[in-house]
Amino acid sequence: MAATTLPLKSLKKTFDLLRIDPQHLYLAVPATDAAPESVMDLNEITELLWDVETDAAIANNIWAEIVRQTRTKNSGWTVVACGLAGPALMSKAGMLKACFPGADTAEVQAEMVEGFLIALRTIDLDDAGIESVAGALANKAFNMARIPYREAAGDMADLSADGLVSGPPCFPVGHPDIVLARAVRAGVITAEEAEYIGRTRLEERNLADVGAELKVATTTLFDRRAAAEARLVEALASGAI
Structure with a gap:
């Protein structure tokens, strides 16, 4: 075949x-x-x-x-x-x-x-x-x-006691995607970095607006997100998460 x-x-x-x-x-x-x-x-x-x-x-x-x-x-x-x-x-x-x-x-x-x-x-x-x-x-x-x-x-799968889902479903609306949650769990990125990526990438929010909400300078937010995404891509490529 x-x-x-x-x-x-x-x-x-x-x-x-x-x-x-x-x-x-x-x-x-x-x-x-x-x-x-x-x-x-x-x-x-x-x-x-x-x-x-x-x-x-x-x-x-x-x-x-x-x-x-x-x-x-x-x-x-x-x-x-x-x-x-x-x-x-x-x-x-x-x-x-x-x-x-x-x-x-x-x-x-x-x-x-x-x-x-x-x-x-x-x-x-x-x-x-x-x-x-x-x-x-x-x-x-x-x-x-x-x-x-x-x-x-x-989407609305029940969370376990430690905050993880038992299978492949993503977290409920308002939380980072499951892959971000796994990356946080594995220590690849922090919860704050997952929030940056989730809001600006997955939710397509404006970087400056998110920075203002989180009280983080836009340039600082950009640099932190870029560094976190680089680690995330490397972890995905290596199979670490």
Whole structure:
């Protein structure tokens, strides 16, 4: 019996083919305060968006234009968007699988892709509260993808005496997701760090607003969240949680 082709792996292959095709897709990127108007080919776009040193305003401007292109009849840009978001979607799929270990990997990835496609259609590019277009898209995809698993498991599972659930269900609304709770239990992140991630990533709250509520400077909150997420990703990759 042939092995199941994982959706994100299949998308990556298609994206890689687009990158080596001599007839590249070109994107006209509007001017911003951070950069002049420009025309970029797919490889230039990829290098910029995958470079962590790229200015956030420039990255957001490129991503916004890509989202607009996906809303036209050119399906190639939808593949491009999925390919560019591939690493983030793979990470989110791993997090979802960690929440629900019994879930089928191919199905989890398929749900993640479907969630991302919905995010491309519904994200409000005029929302001033969005700090990162790419991050908002990935978070929306994750939130959409986990809906059927949360419904199947039951969001309102009873808590045990030590605050843990007995199986894969997530904590009730208002608490961090189960994977964050496991990370806290394992000592990978603190409860405060789980709160930062839960509010700004899973609930898609504005970082400055959350910082104001918690009485933490935005820059400090950003640095603490980044450090916590780095430890969380490493723990997930190693199987520590």
